[in-house]
Amino acid sequence: FFFQAEDGIRDFCLSRGLGDVYKRQEYMGIMEKSVRQVDPSVVSLGTIMKEERESVARHRSRDERMTAYLQNLQSAKYEDFSSIDEKSIIADFGCGADGYRCVGVFGLNFPGEALREKLFFLFIKTMDKLVDTPYHLVYFHSGTSALRNSQVSFLRDIFHGLPPKYIGHLQALHIVHASVLLRMYLFFARAFSSDESVLRKARFVDGDLRKFTPLASCKDWSSRIPANVMTAALQYSEAPRQQEVQRRKLFGVNLEELELGDKGIPKILVLLSSYFERFPDARRSMNIFRIPGSKSEEDEVAEALSRGQDDRLFSVRDPNVVAGLFKRVFREMPEPLFPSDKYHRVKEFIKMTTEEKELLTVELVIGLPALNARVLRFTLQFFKLFLEQKVHNKMETYALSVVFAPNILRPRKYDAADLFAAKAPITFFENLLANVERYLLDFCLLYTSDAADDLLCVDLGGRRIIKKKK
Numbered sequence: 001f002f003f004q005a006e007d008g009i010r011d012f013c014l015s016r017g018l019g020d021v022y023k024r025q026e027y028m029g030i031m032e033k034s035v036r037q038v039d040p041s042v043v044s045l046g047t048i049m050k051e052e053r054e055s056v057a058r059h060r061s062r063d064e065r066m067t068a069y070l071q072n073l074q075s076a077k078y079e080d081f082s083s084i085d086e087k088s089i090i091a092d093f094g095c096g097a098d099g100y101r102c103v104g105v106f107g108l109n110f111p112g113e114a115l116r117e118k119l120f121f122l123f124i125k126t127m128d129k130l131v132d133t134p135y136h137l138v139y140f141h142s143g144t145s146a147l148r149n150s151q152v153s154f155l156r157d158i159f160h161g162l163p164p165k166y167i168g169h170l171q172a173l174h175i176v177h178a179s180v181l182l183r184m185y186l187f188f189a190r191a192f193s194s195d196e197s198v199l200r201k202a203r204f205v206d207g208d209l210r211k212f213t214p215l216a217s218c219k220d221w222s223s224r225i226p227a228n229v230m231t232a233a234l235q236y237s238e239a240p241r242q243q244e245v246q247r248r249k250l251f252g253v254n255l256e257e258l259e260l261g262d263k264g265i266p267k268i269l270v271l272l273s274s275y276f277e278r279f280p281d282a283r284r285s286m287n288i289f290r291i292p293g294s295k296s297e298e299d300e301v302a303e304a305l306s307r308g309q310d311d312r313l314f315s316v317r318d319p320n321v322v323a324g325l326f327k328r329v330f331r332e333m334p335e336p337l338f339p340s341d342k343y344h345r346v347k348e349f350i351k352m353t354t355e356e357k358e359l360l361t362v363e364l365v366i367g368l369p370a371l372n373a374r375v376l377r378f379t380l381q382f383f384k385l386f387l388e389q390k391v392h393n394k395m396e397t398y399a400l401s402v403v404f405a406p407n408i409l410r411p412r413k414y415d416a417a418d419l420f421a422a423k424a425p426i427t428f429f430e431n432l433l434a435n436v437e438r439y440l441l442d443f444c445l446l447y448t449s450d451a452a453d454d455l456l457c458v459d460l461g462g463r464r465i466i467k468k469k470k
Contacts (some may be wrong), residue, residue, distance in 0.1 A: 062164070069163055073128060076121035084111050084118055090126050091224040093138075097217035100171055101135040103127065104215075106229045107151040108143045116154065123158060127166070134169045136214045138205075140225070142177040143232025152182065152199075156189075159198040173198055174214065176205045177233065180300075209233055235307065248306045252332040255371055264371065265378050268305065272326045273382050275313055282319035283385055284392035289403045293321030301325065330407040337372055337379075337408035338364060346409060349424045361432060379408075380436040387433075397434050398426075405429035 088109040093102040103126075111119055139155065152175070159166055175182070186202055193199045210216050222230065249257060250268045258266035276282050298321050304312035305325075316322055330337060338346075342364055349357060368376065383400055390396050409425040 065161060066163055068161070069124070072121065073124055076125040079118060079121045079125070081118060081122055084115060084122070085109065086122060086126075087224075088226040088229075089119065090122065092126070092130060093215060093218040093221045093224055095218065096136070096214045098214065100214070101130055101133065102138060102214050102218050102221075103130055103135060104138040104140060104225065105155070106140045106226055108140065108229050108232065109226060110151050110154070119154075120158060124162070131166050131169050134171055136171050136174060138174045138176060138215055140176045140229050140233065141179065141182060142229055142235075144179070152186070156193075156198055167198060167201075170198065170201055173202045174205050174212070175202055176209070176212075178204050248308055250306055251302060251328055252334070254333055254335050255337065255375060258329075260371075264374050266329075266375065268329055269326070269375065269378065271305070271310055271313065272322055272329070273378075275316070275322045276319070276385060278314060279319070282322070283389045285319045286393055288319060288386060288393050288395055289323045289327065289400060290395065291320050293318045293324050297321050298324050298328070302328070327404065327407055330404075336410050337376060338368070340410065340412045342367070343409060343411040343425075346428045347424050349428045357431060361428070365432075376408075377436075380433055383433060384436065397430050401426045401430040401433060 089106055089111075091104045091106075093104055096102050105123075139152065141151075144151070155173070175186075178186070183204070186199060190197075190199045190202065205212050215221050225233070248259070255266070258268060261267045261270050263270075282288070297316070297318070301312055301316060301321060302325060313322065345360060345364065349360065352360065365373065365376070383404075386393060386395055386400065387397065405425045405428070406422075409429065
């Protein structure tokens with residue numbers, strides 16, 4: 001016969017006795033079970049023996065760890081550190097106002113993987129006598145690449161093999177100016193770390209270092225920070241950062257609020273266009289301006305440009321990110337390049353005759369403020385670079401108009417009628433882009449009423465606009 005026990009084990013048994021059926025289940029006597037329910041501190045003999053084995057293993061592991069540490073410490077005393085700059089990697093700031101010692105490590109100056117063993121020896125050689133009393137460890141992530149989290153992982157691995165005094169006397173691991181990716185890494189790493197992990201004591205420090213008490217209360221702390229790390233850290237101080245943000249408003253502002261360059265064109269537009277001049281192959285990118293780039297990278301580059309870190313732009317590998325930023329400048333303007341009150345004039349553009357389209361285009365272009373006209377001309381000439389590569393990027397005049405026209409010609413508020421006339425701005429911009437030389441270079445001189453009889457004249461408040469005679 002086969003019997004199925006409560007644990008799912010089917011066993012062959014010659015009799016129907018329960019002893020054979022349950023022979024592989026854990027045994028617990030009735031008295032032991034009742035006592036355990038009354039007093040949780042009473043455990044079975046098997047549990048006691050298991051805990052004893054684990055305790056012996058822990059003590060043996062600690063003994064082995066201590067032996068290995070002493071051997072490494074002895075090796076560190078004779079290690080040659082001439083290949084690395086010790087003071088640029090780790091520094092003792094002394095004791096702060098709370099009486100605890102403060103030690104700094106600088107991720108920006110960490111050596112490569114080939115020298116990580118020397119870095120380990122340098123760390124324990126410097127820290128051995130400092131961790132006999134409570135201390136703060138300050139890790140400077142300032143200026144470090146957002147994608148480099150290996151320094152924190154390295155610190156975690158170091159502490160895992162060190163004596164208990166390292167983690168026991170550590171008050172906190174202060175991480176200065178952590179990147180978004182590093183914060184995400186720590187969020188998940190701490191969740192799966194043991195209570196003895198150094199990551200459990202990680203704290204974030206943002207803003208001005210002068211307001212970080214454990215460090216700022218140390219004497220001459222700033223002189224012990226390497227120059228390159230201090231330069232990177234100062235970019236995060238509150239006062240300079242607010243001034244920088246106010247000086248570099250790049251998105252969500254009107255055209256006249258943007259900082260202008262030498263030719264009267266906003267510097268941000270010149271900077272973004274220079275990316276495609278430096279990397280001509282980017283103009284050949286398939287469906288450029290149509291396919292969006294990474295939103296997170298676009299936001300990160302926009303933030304860097306707002307802080308004046310223009311070199312960050314040229315490290316972008318995906319040209320769609322830069323194209324998205326170029327569109328974003330115009331899309332987020334409260335008042336578009338063509339003033340919103342002119343939008344109703346364009347709604348009937350599709351139904352107009354060729355002559356009417358020409359007259360309306362001339363009127364709207366000439367009616368632009370001087371700054372808007374310069375930017376329009378710059379933008380159209382910029383798009384000509386991509387039209388020259390349309391065989392490769394598949395972006396012809398109509399395709400560019402579809403993705404860009406709504407950014408520069410839109411009403412203040414869309415209604416149902418605007419939705420039905422959505423193609424009108426696209427057609428208007430397509431006509432403008434296809435005839436950029438005609439409208440912005442060869443066409444239109446301003447006159448007074450002397451040319452009032454010309455059929456191609458448009459009255460703009462006492463001025464007359466006439467097509468140049470050829």
